[in-house]
Amino acid sequence: xxxxxxxxxxxxxxxxxxxxxxxxxxxxxxxxxxxxxxxxxxxxxxxxxxxxxxxxxxxxxxxxxxxxxxxxxxxxxxxxxxxxxxxxxxxxxxxxxxxxxxxxxxxxxxxxxxxxxxxxxxxxxxxxxxxxxxxxxxxxxxxxxxxxxxxxxxxxxxxxxxxxxxxxxxxxxxxxxxxxxxxxxxxxxxxxxxxxxxxxxxxxxxxxxxxxxxxxxxxxxxxxxxxxxxxxxxxxxxxxxxxxxxxxxxxxxxxxxxxxxxxxxxxxxxxxxxxxxxxxxxxxxxxxxxxxxxxxxxxxx
Numbered sequence: 001x002x003x004x005x006x007x008x009x010x011x012x013x014x015x016x017x018x019x020x021x022x023x024x025x026x027x028x029x030x031x032x033x034x035x036x037x038x039x040x041x042x043x044x045x046x047x048x049x050x051x052x053x054x055x056x057x058x059x060x061x062x063x064x065x066x067x068x069x070x071x072x073x074x075x076x077x078x079x080x081x082x083x084x085x086x087x088x089x090x091x092x093x094x095x096x097x098x099x100x101x102x103x104x105x106x107x108x109x110x111x112x113x114x115x116x117x118x119x120x121x122x123x124x125x126x127x128x129x130x131x132x133x134x135x136x137x138x139x140x141x142x143x144x145x146x147x148x149x150x151x152x153x154x155x156x157x158x159x160x161x162x163x164x165x166x167x168x169x170x171x172x173x174x175x176x177x178x179x180x181x182x183x184x185x186x187x188x189x190x191x192x193x194x195x196x197x198x199x200x201x202x203x204x205x206x207x208x209x210x211x212x213x214x215x216x217x218x219x220x221x222x223x224x225x226x227x228x229x230x231x232x233x234x235x236x237x238x239x240x241x242x243x244x245x246x247x248x249x250x251x252x253x254x255x256x257x258x259x260x261x262x263x264x265x266x267x268x269x270x271x272x273x274x275x276x277x278x279x280x281x282x283x284x285x286x287x288x289x290x291x292x293x294x295x296x297x298x299x300x301x
Contacts, residue, residue, distance in 0.1 A: 013240035017249045020233035023226075025256025028105075028265070030226055031097040034219050037211060039095040041200060042220070046094070047087055047193040049224030051186035057228065058183045066180040075176075076184065082170040083185030087193075089163040090227075096156045102261035103269060108160030109254035110280050113247060113287060114139045115165040123169060131290035135283040142279025150272040178235035182228070247291060251284070 008016075034042055058066040069075055096105040118136050120126035128136075147153045171181070201209045210217045238246065258277075261267040 008236060008240045010240055013237045014245070014249075015237075016233040017237035017241060017246060018252065020230040020237065021249055021252040022256065023230045023233075025253040026260070027093070027226075028097045028102050028257060028260050030219070030223075031094050032265070034216055034223075036213075037216065037220075039091060039098050041197065042094050042098075042223075043087065043091040044193040044196045045220040046090055046223045046227060047186055047189050048197070049221050050227045051183070051190040051224070053224035053228050054179060054183040054186055058180050062177065062180050065177055066183055069176070069180055069184045070187075076188065078170060079176075079181060079184045080188035082167055082181075083187075083189040085163055085167045085170065086185065087189050089160060089167060092156060092159050092163065096160070100265065100267055101156050102257055102265055103267050103273060104154055104156040105160055106254040106257035106261060107154065107273075107277065107280065108157035109164075109257065110251070110277070110284065111139055111143070111157060111161040112164055113250070114280075114283055115161040116168060117287065119165045119169050124172070129290045129293075131286045131293070135286040135290070138279050138283035138286065142276040142283070145279065146272050146276035149275075150270075154276075179228075179232060182231060247288070 031042070069079065093105055096102060114136050117126075117128065117132055121128050143154060143158065197209050210220070262269050
């Protein structure tokens with residue numbers, strides 16, 4: 001890792017962590033501003049413009065690492081798979097915002113740390129402390145209650161939590177530099193995104209690569225920057241602050257999403273949601289206590 005990461009102070013690391021999670025928490029405002037475009041088209045634009053921005057970034061700052069990654073076939077395959085998984089996560093989130101499921105998306109990111117614990121137990125044979133087992137069980141109870149009482153499976157929440165958990169699982173032991181790796185991931189997915197955009201422009205009535213609105217077109221281009229910058233901040237902060245501290249700060253993101261969903265976009269927060277969230281928050285409390293006691297479980301990122 002570059003010396004630039006190593007020169008960061010603890011307080012600077014905290015600043016970068018807070019900044020990235022605040023931006024992620026405010027993402028609904030950005031995606032809500034892109035109106036009249038199907039979520040899958042927004043996703044395709046996000047992939048393309050993210051790749052172009054990241055490519056320019058790494059060619060200027062870390063060209064050799066990027067080139068070394070694309071010369072390794074097995075690594076290309078792994079990063080390509082990671083690229084498709086994180087793209088699915090992006091697409092589900094954009095759909096959630098466009099279809100007024102911001103609260104459900106926030107629930108997904110509350111659940112994500114517990115999904116990471118569960119995936120570590122299943123795939124990496126990580127041993128869980130009793131409090132960590134209790135945390136997973138409480139989250140499962142909350143989701144089960146919501147499904148039965150509300151009559152609707154919270155697929156947005158669980159899809160977001162699981163896809164990001166699987167993304168972390170794919171990258172957990174790779175020990176790759178974040179921006180070159182993300183550049184390769186988006187590079188592997190970019191041809192599919194471009195093909196989709198050209199196909200819809202040619203074959204679907206009323207569709208074009210860019211919308212007629214100049215503001216919306218600009219927002220689609222900017223989506224690449226909006227995607228990459230918080231990831232860069234996250235990578236910098238992760239170098240200098242403990243995992244347990246990152247675990248606390250990451251709750252800023254779903255909390256902001258929850259508040260936006262309720263108070264800005266007027267989504268319903270009935271008793272079913274309240275009880276489900278209560279179980280998940282109780283699970284997170286158990287998880288947090290287990291970390292404070294020093295029984296840490298590695299969270300995939």
